[in-house]
Amino acid sequence: MKFLDQCKIYVKSGDGGPGSISFRREKFVEMGGPDGGNGGRGGDVIFIAIKELNTLIDFRYAQHFRAKNGDNGAGQMRSGADGADIIIQVPVGTEILDEDQETVLLDMIEPGQTVKFLKGGDGGFGNAHYKSATNQAPRKMTPGWKGVERGLWLRLKLIADAGLVGLPNAGKSTFLASCTAAKPKIADYPFTTLHPNLGVVKAGDKEFVLADIPGLIEGAHEGHGLGDRFLGHIERTAVVLHLIDITQDEPWKAYKTIRNELAEYGNGLEDKPEIVALNKCDALGKELSEDVAKEFKKKTKVLPILISGVSKEGVDKTLFALNDIIQRTRAGTLDEEE
The missing domain is CATH 3.40.50.300 (P-loop containing nucleotide triphosphate hydrolases)
Known part of the structure; x- marks a missing residue:
């Protein structure tokens, strides 16, 4: 196995799904009202320290990691599914640094240590969210909030006595x-x-x-x-x-x-x-x-x-x-x- 102790990667949390504009349409139901659901939340970027790894060589061939986006909201008050998280496994002893290669953002020193690094964007609201006594048929929705994207450096410092x-x-x-x-x-x-x-x-x-x-x-x-x-x-x-x-x-x-x-x-x-x-x-x-x-x-x-x-x-x-x-x-x- 080749040894690699420093590399650069790019990570992005998922975007939130947009809400839906929808109205209830059903036989014998007059003026059913808004029933647009909310969008799903974007996936998170999660780092986990693995005891069995001792090199960063895997990151030479895969440098971009993106969590899944949340799904769109839908009619009948259906919320979109949340996006799947992206889990990045690193060796115990890995430091996660900002792009300046000096600022330490995370230090993964315990086996099994799990850190949610970037939070996915929240889903947007469907038009049912904006229903009120004065606006009973809103035609308004919000797009999902964007995820966060950034470049990182990984630096491995082996754990030895x-x-x-x-x-x-x-x-x-x-x-x-x-x-x-x-x-x-x-x-x-x-x-x-x-x-x-x-x-x-x-x-x-x-x-x-x-x-x-x-x-x-x-x-x-x-x-x-x-x-x-x-x-x-x-x-x-x-x-x-x-x-x-x-x-x-x-x-x-x-x-x-x-x-x-x-x-x-x-x-x-x-x-x-x-x-x-x-x-x-x-x-x-x-x-x-x-x-x-x-x-x-x-x-x-x-x-x-x-x-x-x-x-x-x-x-x-x-x-x-x-x-x-x-x-x-x-x-x-x-x-x-x-």
């Missing part, structure tokens, strides 16, 4: 594959990962969802590389796991590069709880890896965990550290302890 960040080729996909059943593409070149991947991690008797996003490079917030658009997928996470390739020269510079990109992106990412892990330590050996970790701490004031996604060294320790922060966040005790 923890997010992986790092430069390209830091071993994020290897780490995800080592601790979950996810099967991301893994290769020895930058930007192997072109779209986010999710995996379910088991830490003891607890489970949480881990998101792997494409690597960031310096200047990502200005659109370099794949840009920072995928950072939206870790906005909702409780903790960030920052993976750094220990085999590169001066890994602390990579750490500062990513920290700067998170700060430039904003939306609170730079303030999220963070666990830093130096990956690929199996390539350097234990002693050299520990020396690099000491130098890393001296340069950044951050104590990293030494791990290897290939040999799984330090992976369990990292997962339990992530799970600890996630559980405390869910319980609302993280800020209190800090």
